[in-house]
Amino acid sequence: MAKTAPAPPPEAAGAAHRAQMMRFLAQLRANRFAIGLSEAQDALKLAAAGLAARPSRLRPALRALACSRRDDFARFDALFDAHWLGRGVRAATRVSGAPDRAPAGIEKMRGQPSGPSAGGMPDHVERRREQAGEDDETGAADARRGGASRAQVLETTDLRHIADPQAIAEVNALAGRLAGALRQRLTRRERLRRRGRRIDLRTTIRRSIAHGGEPFDLAFRKRRDKPLRIVALLDVSASMSPYSAFFLRFLHGLLDHAREADAFLFHTGLVHVSPALKERDPQRALDRLSLIARGFAGGTRIGESLAAFNRQHAARVVHGRTAVIIVSDGYDTGPAEDLGRELASLRKRTRHIAWLNPMAGWQGYEPAAAGMRAALPHLDLFAAAHNLESLAKLEPYLARL
């Protein structure tokens, strides 16, 4: 609470400053920050309170207002530097397929995989022309070199397999239905409970009205069952490329329909992809994903990726009623002992670890890969998954948990 009202700013400067603030807010909005009318009002209010006098004050103030999770901080700072301090970057481009032209996604994606000037990169900040020269070239070259195998997985292979929009929609509908079925199965179980431990007095009194105030018909309460949380780790290495598009769609359906679900991709590193997958339009989700995943090298290090998962994410996303689903062919370039150790430590957090191996559906398959053999003792379920039908067999397993 300000004891003294700050002196009103000179009108001209105030107006110019307001305009600049509005431009900044518009830029935040274009970069998916939740800035509505009330946020804009508050931003002006805090500027009027004198917090805009210098960037060192304005930054933490606007950050507290605009950011709503820690991941936003870096993005916010980049935009703030660009706008208020004119540092290096100039203007943020619009997010791919922003609401006003959303449904165009599929065609665009098929026509030309996003080139550097497509302006379709989320969180992408365009470099200023005059200093772009060398910077840009090396940057782009790096991305191309480093992400070669990755880009292939998501852009060419996937779209080659499921090219026409109708097939995409079909796979989606199937995955969605399955994910929906999983959830229904779980909630129905809860509803069957009729007798509880404690009497619900509120309902009992309400019911007693019918009996002239005698609490005759007792109502019970019972703690609701927790919904099952699903955490999926999907191997998107080169050896998995025929399947990765398919599983990505499945993950997308799962995230869309399950109450609590989280998804990660791994290759040689691990990426948390839930935010990108929560995109309603699957094509746009793929679009964002391919950008996130860019920069991976070839090969698979399952053990290392799992270690990263255990260290950074497990405490947050894995609890006792979590089913961890790992989708991988088990071909690991890292040492197999690492994989075994990390799985053992993951198993301390949850007993439910399922490993889906697309190759297990092949005739005469034996889990011969060293990684796969190291993993087997720690698994709750080892199953084939080479099409949706085999995935559907997961349902009884999940319902049992």
Add this chain to the structure above:
Amino acid sequence: MGVPFPRSYPEDTMPFDRTTIATRLTNAGYVPDADLAMALYLMDLLQRPLLLEGEAGVGKTEVAKALAEVHAAPLIRLQCYEGLDASAALYEWNYQRQLLAIKTHERDGVSAEAIEEQIFSEDYLLERPLLAAIRSDTRAVLLIDEIDRADEEFEAFLLELLSDWQVSVPELGTIHATTIPRVILTSNGTRELSDALRRRCLYHYVDYPDEARETRILTARLPGIDQRLAAEIARLVAMVRKEDLRKVPGVAETLDWAAALVGLEVKHLADDPESVHDTLICLLKTQEDQAAMSREVLDRLIGKVA
């Protein structure tokens, strides 16, 4: 863009509140960083709730306690858990008393309207934290702890309360807030919160304190501690946090450990590595972590500190 950063606000009209908040919080035993002081100041300026996120044990709950002390306001705490519903958070009728009243009045032959009037009056209403907070005479600090443990439905309900500041009790009518509390929500991130709630709130991420701040926290909380020992402890804990541990020690653990060392009259960590090692149970809470922090590793760290 062409417009330089506006300098139209003279330095002397700057509100002093952020620094005041920071000093007063420090006096109340909580050492805030600059960003947190800013967030708390904005909370008052914009009348928005503040969402604090961070690992367990970084002192999120302590912020609310210290803030209540700073404003000499009552602290009303709502601990969230799975299955928390409106009757546990907002209000509940005292059904046992109501039933009793109905029974006794039946014999007296009091009219039904009179009974109804009586049993649905304030006397029979049990205030729960949320109602208590908006009916408080002085502006309370409302701490909604671990909101991520509550269900999504509760989150939506909370959102409604936080924007309208009124509650409707069907039997009584609408209850408007007499004072609007300062609301602090905390989350450990076990579940993703809804965007609507995040949008409504100011956001601050509470990180592990850096060395200097942790030293100040130690001296603020343990007045008897030797300045140099506090600095050594802070430096060692900072290094321990960098090790690959399952459960990274929080501020609360540091305080426990420092209290233990002070109690054992350790003056410098290097003087008595034996006690340091034996008291590590205050800091490391899993068997793996204790095994990882062997005597050799610890001696190496102590060597770096001294």
